[in-house]
Amino acid sequence: MFGISSIYILDQKGRVLITRQYRNELPMNIHETFNKKLLEFDEYTQKPVMIDKDGYTYIFIRHNNLIFMTVCSQNANCLMIFSFLFRLVQVLQEYFVNVEEESIRDNFVVVYELLDEMLDNGYPQTTEFKILKEFIKTESFQLKEKKQPEQTNFNVVALVSNKISWRKEGIKYKKNEVFLDVIEKLNMLIGQQGNVIKSEIIGQVQVKCMLSGMPELKLGLNDKAFFEAQGRQSRARAVEFDDIKFHQCVRLSKFENERVIQFTPPDGDFELISYRLDIRVKPLFSVDVLIERKSATKIEFLVKAKSNFKPKSTANNVEIFVPVPDDAEQPQFRTAHGSVNYMPDKEAMCWSIKQFGGQRDFMMNAVFHLPTIVSPNRDKFQKMPINITFEIPYFTVSGFQVRYLKIQDKSGYNALPWVRYITQNGEYQIRMN
Known part of the structure; x- marks a missing residue:
């Protein structure tokens, strides 16, 4: 080669x-x-x-x-x-x-x-x-540190020649903590009848490491292959990974043989795991749009948005982009929840809801005036999809779960692990009905 x-x-x-x-x-x-x-x-x-x-x-x-x-x-x-x-x-x-x-x-x-x-x-x-x-x-x-040429050169050589080249020795913190953020983005295409045409989950585990010394971490997930290898059955939902990628600090042989994620982390922020799940999930949001042409120069939209996740979860900063005719003007909006803005550059209206609880449904009414001269692309909006952006904290759509995170260091200090779950939109689209 x-x-x-x-x-x-x-x-x-x-x-x-x-x-x-x-x-x-x-x-x-x-x-x-x-x-x-x-x-x-x-x-x-x-x-x-x-x-x-x-x-x-x-x-x-x-x-x-x-x-x-x-x-x-x-x-x-x-x-x-x-x-x-x-x-x-x-x-x-x-x-x-x-x-x-x-x-x-x-x-x-x-x-x-x-x-x-x-x-x-x-x-x-x-x-x-x-x-x-x-x-x-x-x-x-x-770098902000004081110049110490001889010591720095020695450290660089030690880092490169050491098998753990991503972490230098002598790191010290007054309070030892490690933060894990499990972030999942949902790509979904929903048909006119509410049927799921495509669904895909792109996930990543982001780590912020503030640990002293050279700690050894063990991370356990609700991995279906792990339970099968152990001959155990889990009461909780197990996840079957289609595609998983690790940071270089993870011992791959340990994962392949025992399905345990063992690693010595770099200092600071890094991406520990990225994964992809090609699974069918229930839509988190559904949107129905009823269009009524009042006259040749007036069109009305009745939009109903519904959340399908559990009531104990709440989506933040939800934005629903509904396509409208490219020559629409003089918009009039009416809704009891959130606010609506007309965005001519995107040929859409944006319905913003700061907090959208689970198993809730909201209504919005919009009226637009149309010029007497018909635009050649006036009906193009009906073929364009509805786009939704959102973020749901303390929730993963795949059921991904950190079962444990063990931290060991030769000095034997106590460390605090923190885990946070977030689900966000990827390319979340609903075809107009």
Whole structure:
């Protein structure tokens, strides 16, 4: 397996912003060949991996108005390179927040230093931001701590050579705590009759670690495979994960053999787990819209929104976007709950409800006037879906549950774990009826 021969950061017109050669085996103008290859495809037929007649392999991703492209002269591990490119973008976001053409131009020195540290002879090395910031200390991104060159260099070497490279030793807190946020986003498409056409749950476990020393954590979930491996049956709902991804700190062998998540966490904020569940769930919200054309110049909407989750839960900041004719004007709204605003730029009205309790239903009435000259797209709104945004604290739609979180450290201090559950909307749409 061969690594990356060179890496390019190009603008949206294919002009070179940053280039780094790791092996002197490529023509200097090879990016021009890549640009010509791009022109052979449109946005629907374009492929992220391309090979030219000379046997060079181009692997690239797009981010905002930039193209991150690598060239390999011989057979290479494409998945490794894609993983590196996405990780490179994440690291740049940690430094610049917005990774765009302007931020690359303004910080080209830092970008070159990152490329030198993250790749060695074309092979990925250190990609952890917290370690890289120990290496790279330019004037623009100085750390707040006092300069201690000899000690810092020693720590950096120890971190990279240590098997736990994502956490440095000597971390101390007066109060030892760890916070877990289980955040689930529900993608759902509901048909005109209220039937579920598509439902998908995208979840993640975000951790904020404020623990001293080098603690060892064990996390137990209501994992269906765990109960089956133990020959046990759980009274609570068990979750069967379709796709699960861990932070590098998790011991994968432990999870594969025992279905136990054991890890030494990085310090601060990080994503411990991301997962996807392709399961059918009952819609959290249903919306019925009755449309009545009072005359050629007047249309009325009667909107009924209902929550289908348990009464003990409450959704916050609910916004229901109902499509209206693109030439609608002079809106008049009437509702006993929340407020309604007309949003011409989105061709919709937005019904905002600050708190929406479970098993509740609310009504809203809207009247719009229409011009006598009919817009050619006046009836297009009936084919557009209703969109809903919301957030439900202390609730997971999948039934995901943290069964326990054990914290162990050689010093034997007591630590407090905190767990919070949140369900949010992903792409939650209901077709107009």
